[in-house]
Amino acid sequence: MGAGPLYLQSGPRHPARHADRSCRAGAEAGDWPVSELKSGRKIAVVLFNLGGPDGQAAVRPFLFNLFRDPAIIQAPFFIRYPVAALISTTRAKSARANYALMGGGSPLLPETEKQARALEAVLAQRLPDDEVKAFVAMRYWDPLTGQTARAVKAWKPDEVVLLPLYPQYSTTTTASSLKAWERAWRKVGGRRGAARTTTVCCYPTADGFVQAHADLIRAEYAKAGSPRPARILFSAHGLPEKVILAGDPYQRQVEATAAAVAERLGDVLGEGVDWKISYQSRVGPLKWIGPSTDDEIKAASEAGLALVVTPIAFVSEHIETLVELDVEYRELAYEHGGSIYARVPALGVAPAFIDCLGTLVTEALADASSLICEEDQPCPGAAA
């Protein structure tokens, strides 16, 4: 599954389907008297991300939480726990050193909080008669999903919109977060009927998301002096190949994003400039999807290409952009003869991106179904 590297392609393989709304699942229109709540609603938007340690002492327990997740290590409980304990202990030292380069901990929570506040501001304008509050639910470190579910329940919303900050759906990220939410929400006594819940499971080619990437790449490309010959490298977090072979749509959706952004960059992608997708952050002994970002950086640098590297599956700055892309891969490029290595910032609070999140929320609220998905079939497990 998932074609290999793509060069100079035009046209997304999976055009955005927001407009035709052809893909919805688990319609709940009959469950909730939508017409009774046109305005004056309390709307909770829950933003999901992975989370990161807030200091050096949190690194090992954060890694333990990550590796004990069955979405990350598909093994029975009695194997997973000792494996998680072992990996988190052995990996902690090098991970701590990397987090130390960012001041000791991960910037992911403050970056996500900024996105939450920016989204609230956009929604306050779009839904002036409603009260909208954006909550952050992290999967492996504070604020953990259970804590956020309690805060959402205490706020007594009429509507809840679940919005993962993973534009491309994966069982390892989106589905894991949504399952954790289901469990936590049930635990705090928030039944489906208590507040209408709509889930946005993926948005790999949503208009504002693609536009925000194109704008940031264009700016970085110009800053680097619009070098020729150059390659735009779309770098996404990798996954074990077996996860993709089991039907995870992540790689297909990453390819759809990259193709859509490349098409939007038509004026930059002139003669002599190409683009490619690669996968970073490999962990463990399994075979991961490729090509790997380090191989692509070596190859492009040795070929004398200037590199414009853009994180295509992360929407915030964190360890894998600030350390892996900015420090490790930059050094690698220079070691292999590269002279220009430009790194495009993550989306953060780029206006087109936040506006796009606002559109996803208003579409979710206007929709009578429980799931909003860009795929022909709902992403596997999203409707659970």
Ligand SMILES: C=CC1=C(C)c2cc3[nH]c(cc4nc(cc5[nH]c(cc1n2)c(C)c5CCC(=O)O)C(CCC(=O)O)=C4C)c(C)c3C=C
């Ligand atoms: C698209 C996003 C991500 C996917 C897919 C993903 C899969 C995945 N990750 C690991 C292992 C680690 N990930 C780590 C950190 C981390 N990963 C993502 C995103 C995706 N992960 C984020 C946003 C972060 C947060 C980083 C931060 O700022 O703190 C880490 C910890 C860092 C490190 O030690 O390298 C690990 C480990 C696996 C195994 C996996 C799929 C199976």
Ligand SMILES: [Fe+2]
């Ligand atoms: Fe990861």
Ligand SMILES: [Fe+2]
């Ligand atoms: Fe989806």
